[in-house]
Amino acid sequence: METINLENKKGKVTISKYLQGQFSEHLGSGIYGGIWVGKDSSIPNIRGIRSDVVEALKNLHIPVLRWPGGFFSDIYHWRDGVGSIRYPIINTSWGNDLESNEFGTDEFFDFCQQIGAEPYLNINMSSGTIHEMTDWLEYITSPVGKMADLRKKNGHEEPWKLKFIGIGNEEWGEDGHMRPEFYADLYRLWQTFAHQYDPTQPPLFKVACGPNIDDFNWTNVVMENANEFMDGLSLHHYGLTDLWDKKGYATDFEPKEWDSLLYSIRKMDYFIHEHGLRMAKYDPTHRIKLIVDEWGDWLHNEPHTNPAYLYQQNTIRDAVMAATTLNIFAKHAELVGMANIAQTVNVLQSMILTKKDQMILTPTYYVFDMYKYHQNAKRIAAYNDNGDPLTYTVSEKDNKYIISVCNTSQTEKNTIKFIFKDELGGILYHKRLHADKNDAHNSFNNPNNIQLMEYGDYQITKNTITLPLKDKDIVTVILNK
Numbered sequence: 001m002e003t004i005n006l007e008n009k010k011g012k013v014t015i016s017k018y019l020q021g022q023f024s025e026h027l028g029s030g031i032y033g034g035i036w037v038g039k040d041s042s043i044p045n046i047r048g049i050r051s052d053v054v055e056a057l058k059n060l061h062i063p064v065l066r067w068p069g070g071f072f073s074d075i076y077h078w079r080d081g082v083g084s085i086r087y088p089i090i091n092t093s094w095g096n097d098l099e100s101n102e103f104g105t106d107e108f109f110d111f112c113q114q115i116g117a118e119p120y121l122n123i124n125m126s127s128g129t130i131h132e133m134t135d136w137l138e139y140i141t142s143p144v145g146k147m148a149d150l151r152k153k154n155g156h157e158e159p160w161k162l163k164f165i166g167i168g169n170e171e172w173g174e175d176g177h178m179r180p181e182f183y184a185d186l187y188r189l190w191q192t193f194a195h196q197y198d199p200t201q202p203p204l205f206k207v208a209c210g211p212n213i214d215d216f217n218w219t220n221v222v223m224e225n226a227n228e229f230m231d232g233l234s235l236h237h238y239g240l241t242d243l244w245d246k247k248g249y250a251t252d253f254e255p256k257e258w259d260s261l262l263y264s265i266r267k268m269d270y271f272i273h274e275h276g277l278r279m280a281k282y283d284p285t286h287r288i289k290l291i292v293d294e295w296g297d298w299l300h301n302e303p304h305t306n307p308a309y310l311y312q313q314n315t316i317r318d319a320v321m322a323a324t325t326l327n328i329f330a331k332h333a334e335l336v337g338m339a340n341i342a343q344t345v346n347v348l349q350s351m352i353l354t355k356k357d358q359m360i361l362t363p364t365y366y367v368f369d370m371y372k373y374h375q376n377a378k379r380i381a382a383y384n385d386n387g388d389p390l391t392y393t394v395s396e397k398d399n400k401y402i403i404s405v406c407n408t409s410q411t412e413k414n415t416i417k418f419i420f421k422d423e424l425g426g427i428l429y430h431k432r433l434h435a436d437k438n439d440a441h442n443s444f445n446n447p448n449n450i451q452l453m454e455y456g457d458y459q460i461t462k463n464t465i466t467l468p469l470k471d472k473d474i475v476t477v478i479l480n481k
């Protein structure tokens with residue numbers, strides 16, 4: 001049994017709600033079919049946006065949603081996707097499909113409002129222009145002017161509210177093959193013209209394109225040359241079971257693929273730490289936040305699906321990886337200001353899978369459902385980097401303790417005991433996500449195979465709580481102080 005003594009610990013650092021952000025890109029059925037069905041669809045919708053998906057996502061209290069990519073953002077020209085005439089383009093980023101542009105800027109902001117999330121816009125730096133960016137920002141945020149008039153003509157009298165923008169995406173890779181010196185100079189130029197046009201709103205929070213996984217040189221160079229012009233630096237890290245071109249499947253996998261995925265996921269802790277050290281050289285107080293705006297399990301696409309659609313099932317293994325990653329983010333809450341799991345619907349490690357009018361919630365969805373209680377709570381303790389299979393987050397908010405624990409072991413039960421300073425009050429919430437099989441998942445034939453269950457195994461004695469966990473088990477309990 002692991003014992004964690006919290007008698008002398010007090011929550012000082014806030015676990016930002018933005019650590020539970022999401023990401024949705026125009027690829028596969030991530031938008032079309034998954035979110036957007038069109039106003040004339042027989043699937044219930046509000047202004048073209050499917051209502052079942054909205055209701056499910058509202059429940060997660062998603063704080064922020066990144067859009068339109070990813071890779072796609074660097075071929076996206078926003079003028080094609082506003083107004084009554086939409087201009088289809090070829091989605092050369094993902095499978096050369098015809099992108100209808102039916103879901104554009106106004107639809108995205110409408111979707112954000114429907115689910116209660118703040119928008120995070122990724123600007124096209126690679127194939128766009130500064131002029132295109134300034135017009136876009138004016139269209140979205142300005143109360144007056146030529147672009148505001150266009151927005152009004154399109155039915156939106158008031159400016160939309162926008163705070164977060166990313167300038168470029170993975171500019172070191174397929175989006176530009178840039179060197180960090182070149183990107184840093186380009187970023188300095190572009191950000192100069194990126195304005196908030198709404199005088200009632202705070203200035204834009206500008207995110208510069210950060211490193212690929214462990215490219216520490218990128219972080220050094222971009223920070224050295226542009227730190228005074230950024231509020232955030234992005235980081236992308238995906239969990240893999242093997243090398244990039246040998247990705248394992250989401251279901252029907254070997255036990256060793258559980259371990260290798262967990263190893264890959266736990267490296268997030270190391271990458272954050274190492275990039276944080278480089279950032280601190282230029283920004284010791286962490287004014288600039290690390291923005292992990294793409295993370296999650298990247299597995300082989302499902303058989304008989306288009307590889308460019310990144311459609312994968314989602315099992316209890318993914319839930320364990322998500323909980324472990326959220327625990328890592330809580331550990332680094334001083335530095336990590338936002339994180340966006342890839343991606344919300346039908347793509348990679350999604351919350352939701354849809355098939356025509358059907359919708360299922362994934363095990364990862366239920367992790368976010370249990371972890372939402374940590375949003376903006378004060379961290380007391382988080383993660384566990386001593387190689388132990390248990391990872392956790394303990395926080396306090398509104399005179400309550402929130403405790404989440406994940407047993408990452410495929411085979412072993414484990415128990416954890418937390419000792420608090422004062423006597424604990426009554427228990428308010430006790431849920432568990434568990435499955436017997438390593439690849440247990442929900443399907444369209446069996447949509448409720450895995451869902452949250454009541455967790456009754458806890459033991460409370462004065463100032464201690466003991467939580468016995470089964471193998472591959474995630475629990476959250478909330479207690480009065």
Ligand code: AHR
Pocket residue numbers: 025069070071072169170294342343348
């Ligand atoms: O999330 C899928 C893709 O992964 C994104 O488009 C890209 O930024 C990253 O390589």
